[in-house]
Amino acid sequence: MIIQQTVQVRFLGSDRLYSYAYDWDTNAGDRALEVGDRVEVPPNFVQEEGGSGVVEVLGSLYDGPMAKIVRRIPE
Template sequence: MIQLIQVRFLDTERLYTYFWTFYPDDGGTPLKIGDRVEVPPNWFNPEGSSGTVAALGSDYDGPNLQQIVRVIHP
């Protein structure tokens, strides 16, 4: 399944949309607000970064939607 989520970085107000793929039949779970995630490299942060899931769902339909790399477990 594919889930659209919005990530906040370093307590900023701006949210960025990513997608998360999970497979419930294989034990995968959807992301929830407050989860810490790793995002792929981009023009602003060429080494990748991490942020916090701040919202579920999005109406973003731009061409550069990227996938969450992984959940960062405590």
């Protein structure tokens, strides 16, 4: 089963949090994101080649469209 999770990500050198969606597949042995996980995000208007950040908050009050996290970065 695919479950969509929303999280807030902080990028290196930034004080702002950005909301992203993350789809994880329980049938594939994936797990939900946790605070402290490093993630890769897709390109956007600030980071033309994508980038990485750290999950700081689980959930989000933002209700607009969200980009999806590309993947969790292994430790």
